[in-house]
Every structure is written in structure tokens, then in C-alpha cells.
Amino acid sequence: MTAARLAGAAILMCASLFLSLRLTAAKRKRERELYEICDLIRYVRNNIDSFLTPLGSIFSKFSSPALDSCGFVEALENGGLSSAAVSEGISLLSNERRLLLAFSEKLGLGYRDEEIRLCDYYYKEFSEIARREREENDKKSKMYKYLPPLAALSLIIIFI
Amino acid sequence: MNDIDMQKEALSLLPRRLASAVMRGASLRQGVFNEIRMRIGMPLCITGRGVNIPCGVVCSKEDVDYTLRALCGNSLYSHSETIREGYIAAPGGIRAGVCGRAVVERGEIVSVTDITSICIRIPRRIPGAADELYKMLKASSFRSGILIYSRPGIGKTTALRELTALLAGGEAPLRVALVDTRCELAGGLGGCLTVDVLSGYPRSQGIEIALRTLSPEYIICDEIASREDAFAIASARASGVPIAASAHADSLDELLSSEFMNVRGVANAFDVFVCLKSRDDCGRYETDVAYGVDLSSVCAQ
Numbered sequence: 001m002t003a004a005r006l007a008g009a010a011i012l013m014c015a016s017l018f019l020s021l022r023l024t025a026a027k028r029k030r031e032r033e034l035y036e037i038c039d040l041i042r043y044v045r046n047n048i049d050s051f052l053t054p055l056g057s058i059f060s061k062f063s064s065p066a067l068d069s070c071g072f073v074e075a076l077e078n079g080g081l082s083s084a085a086v087s088e089g090i091s092l093l094s095n096e097r098r099l100l101l102a103f104s105e106k107l108g109l110g111y112r113d114e115e116i117r118l119c120d121y122y123y124k125e126f127s128e129i130a131r132r133e134r135e136e137n138d139k140k141s142k143m144y145k146y147l148p149p150l151a152a153l154s155l156i157i158i159f160i
Numbered sequence: 161m162n163d164i165d166m167q168k169e170a171l172s173l174l175p176r177r178l179a180s181a182v183m184r185g186a187s188l189r190q191g192v193f194n195e196i197r198m199r200i201g202m203p204l205c206i207t208g209r210g211v212n213i214p215c216g217v218v219c220s221k222e223d224v225d226y227t228l229r230a231l232c233g234n235s236l237y238s239h240s241e242t243i244r245e246g247y248i249a250a251p252g253g254i255r256a257g258v259c260g261r262a263v264v265e266r267g268e269i270v271s272v273t274d275i276t277s278i279c280i281r282i283p284r285r286i287p288g289a290a291d292e293l294y295k296m297l298k299a300s301s302f303r304s305g306i307l308i309y310s311r312p313g314i315g316k317t318t319a320l321r322e323l324t325a326l327l328a329g330g331e332a333p334l335r336v337a338l339v340d341t342r343c344e345l346a347g348g349l350g351g352c353l354t355v356d357v358l359s360g361y362p363r364s365q366g367i368e369i370a371l372r373t374l375s376p377e378y379i380i381c382d383e384i385a386s387r388e389d390a391f392a393i394a395s396a397r398a399s400g401v402p403i404a405a406s407a408h409a410d411s412l413d414e415l416l417s418s419e420f421m422n423v424r425g426v427a428n429a430f431d432v433f434v435c436l437k438s439r440d441d442c443g444r445y446e447t448d449v450a451y452g453v454d455l456s457s458v459c460a461q
Contacts, residue, residue, distance in 0.1 A: 054235035080234070108234040111271055115237050 009156045016152030023144045027137050030091040032066040034130035038123055039064055045119035048112060055108050099125060163284055169252045170282045173230040175223050178204055185215035196280040200224050227278055231256050243272050253283040253347015283347035290322035296432055305402045305429045309409040310436035316406035317382055321345055323404055324380050328352040337370035339363055339381040364392035371396055379403045387420050394425025403429060412450055
């Protein structure tokens with residue numbers, strides 16, 4: 001009986017640690033993705049500003065670790081920014097997806113100066129979202145780390 | 161790319177309902193068309209074998225915007241320079257003339273907005289179209305310069321394209337530098353191994369760069385129109401490289417009275433002047449040929 005209780009407590013603790021790690025990783029992944037979307041916008045802007053490179057070529061050359069692993073870059077290469085914005089792997093909220101879609105709808109329709117202004121505007125928007133996300137993550141990181149194990153521990157104390 | 165591929169490429173630039181209308185219209189001319197014209201609020205029109213055929217569907221602003229985006233690869237900014245000059249060079253040698261509202265500052269067009277008309281021109285390979293021109297050049301061991309002139313739409317570009325293929329093909333291909341300023345001359349020349357294509361270069365700079373860096377045996381360029389072009393051609397000829405070029409004019413008198421023909425040295429650059437008067441269904445031209453025209457009377461400087 002004691003062995004079963006100990007096993008149950010161990011499982012509970014492991015599950016809570018796993019949950020804690022997943023939660024922290026998910027929040028950090030989202031933060032990285034947001035910053036890499038900012039990098040993408042800056043990359044598009046610089047390519048337009050310096051070389052007037054067509055969007056197809058810009059997207060096909062873009063690479064970034066977090067956006068690569070979630071399938072965003074592949075969707076970007078195959079279907080452009082509009083299909084990347086709705087790709088399932090990326091952890092964007094619905095308002096952020098709408099913002100990215102609005103950017104994709106306007107991108108490529110204007111001359112260089114208009115495009116640069118457009119990129120600057122959306123870069124600022126996404127930078128702000130990413131900054132808020134980082135601040136929130138920094139504030140809550142301890143909570144994400146310790147809350148699930150503590151919850152598990154209290155459950156163990158109460159029931160076992 | 162063959163003619164069918166070119167047509168497919170051009171149709172892929174249109175919204176589906178317009179592409180279907182073009183196919184229906186083209187079927188009246190055995191499927192042959194080399195121009196598609198779109199104007200907002202007006203019927204779509206195609207041109208095949210010199211005949212304009214309305215296709216029965218009216219083009220909307222959305223249709224024109226869609227085609228414009230497709231022509232630019234969703235990147236209008238990357239074509240801003242050529243739009244200012246009135247055209248967009250799409251992949252595969254397809255060229256579209258565009259017009260809308262020009263924004264002018266200090267007498268110069270700085271941009272074009274509200275595009276209302278698009279004329280898509282599909283390049284065609286017509287093997288044999290330049291055989292006569294090739295024979296003329298061969299007779300002089302490819303040392304003669306040749307100027308092809310006609311009114312628009314007769315086939316100067318096609319003739320130059322075929323001439324390029326002949327010069328750079330066969331048993332003893334020449335090193336040909338093709339100065340393709342408007343990115344339509346090289347369409348369909350994929351198989352020619354000894355052609356260096358200077359795509360998008362301003363004509364005069366393209367000729368100069370070809371001379372300095374590519375050691376060409378023949379230079380080909382399209383639609384000379386300015387004194388800078390004429391200076392570059394004269395300079396190339398003075399360097400010993402013959403040039404084949406084209407120009408807009410309906411007669412030799414008109415050609416000789418154009419501004420660029422007044423540049424010193426152009427008199428010696430061209431040994432043969434060929435007027436393309438018309439072209440039959442098989443691509444054979446009716447021509448007027450003048451050899452060694454005395455231009456001393458028109459050379460002002």
C-alpha cells in the first residue's frame with residue numbers, strides 16, 4: 001500500500017514538473033516566435049529598401065529557428081505571408097493573426113516608400129506585442145516554474 | 161518556352177473568367193493571339209495575326225488590379241522604375257504595357273498610380289522569320305551592322321529574336337551580346353549557348369558593358385530612340401563590333417529624320433537598313449532593303 005502511495009506521489013510530482021516545463025517552454029516559444037516575426041518584417045523592409053527584391057525571393061531566402069520549426073517558414077515559401085499567418089504551428093493569438101493578415105494584404109501593393117512605412121508600422125506593432133509578452137513572461141516565469149509542483153505537493157500532502 | 165507555354169503563362173496572369181474569355185476569343189483565330197488588352201470598364205480584347213478581337217467580357221478594376229499584382233509577382237515596388245516608363249517585364253519574356261495617372265514633379269514622371277489599362281504582349285518564336293536578314297549578314301561575313309525599322313506591331317522584336325537565335329546557333333555560332341533593356345527580346349532564347357543577355361540594362365550602358373567585358377562578335381539591341389543610344393552604337397562600331405538594332409519608323413525618310421540618326425558615327429554603324437512592311441501568317445516579312453545609305457546630309461555633329 002505504501003509503495004503504491006509513493007508511486008502515486010512520484011507520478012504526480014513528475015507530471016507537475018513536466019507541466020511546469022511545458023508551460024515555461026510554450027511561453028518562451030511564443031515570445032521567440034513574436035521576436036522572429038519582428039525579424040521577418042525588418043528583413044522584408046531592408047530587402048525592399050536596399051534591393052527592391054520581389055516578395056517571393058525575400059520569403060524564399062528567409063530563415064529563422066523558431067519560425068522554421070513551427071512550419072511558418074515553409075508556409076511562407078509556399079503560399080506567402082497570408083498562408084503563413086494562418087498556419088497552425090505558430091502560437092499567435094487571433095488578434096495577432098489578424099494583424100499579420102492585414103500586413104500581408106497590404107504588402108506589395110505600393111511603391112518603395114509606402115512599403116517601408118508599412119513595414120515600419122507593423123514592425124512597431126509586433127515589437128510592442130513581443131515586448132509585452134517578454135515582460136509578462138519575466139514576471140510570471142517563477143509562477144510557471146513553481147506553481148504546478150507546489151500544487152502537486154499540496155495534493156500529495158492532502159490525499160496521501 | 162514554346163508559344164503554347166508562353167500563352168499559358170500569359171493566361172495565368174489573368175483572373176479565371178477573363179482567361180476563359182481569351183480562350184473563347186482565340187478559338188476564332190485558330191488559338192493564335194499575341195496581345196491581350198484590358199481597360200477598366202471596357203471589353204477585354206485580344207490581337208491575333210493583326211486582327212483585334214473583343215472577347216465579350218468587361219474588365220473591372222479588380223480584374224486589372226489582379227493582373228497587375230500577378231505581373232509584378234505581388235511586388236509592385238520592384239517594378240516601379242519600369243512602370244514609370246510604361247511597362248512591366250514579367251517572367252518568360254512577357255511584357256505588359258501599363259498606363260494610368262502619372263505623378264509629375266518638375267516635368268518628370270515620378271510614379272504612376274491608378275493603373276487603368278494593361279496590354280500584355282506575348283513574345284513568339286517564328287523560326288525562319290529572320291532567314292533573309294541572316295543571309296544578308298552572312299554575305300558580309302557578319303561584319304555588317306543592320307537596322308530594322310517599321311511601324312509598331314509588325315514584328316521588329318520577333319525578327320531580332322530570330323536573328324539572335326540564328327547568329328548564336330548553327331555550326332559556327334557567334335558570341336552575341338543581347339542588350340535586352342525591356343526584358344522581352346530574350347524570351348524563348350533559352351537554347352542559345354553563346355548569347356549573353358544583359359537584361360534590364362539601359363541600352364547605352366548595356367552596349368558599353370558588353371563591349372568592355374563580354375568580347376562580343378555581334379551586339380543586338382531593340383528600339384533605339386535616343387542620342388545616348390546612338391552614341392553607344394557609334395562607339396561600338398568604332399570598336400569593330402557590328403550591331404543589329406531596331407527603331408520605330410514607317411519609311412527611310414522618317415528614320416533618317418529622327419533625332420538619334422543625327423549623331424556622328426551612326427552613319428557608319430549600319431550598312432543595311434531593312435524596313436519591315438508587313439508579315440504573312442507564316443512569319444515571312446515583306447521588306448524594303450537599303451544598303452549603305454548616305455547619312456552625311458543628316459549628320460549634324
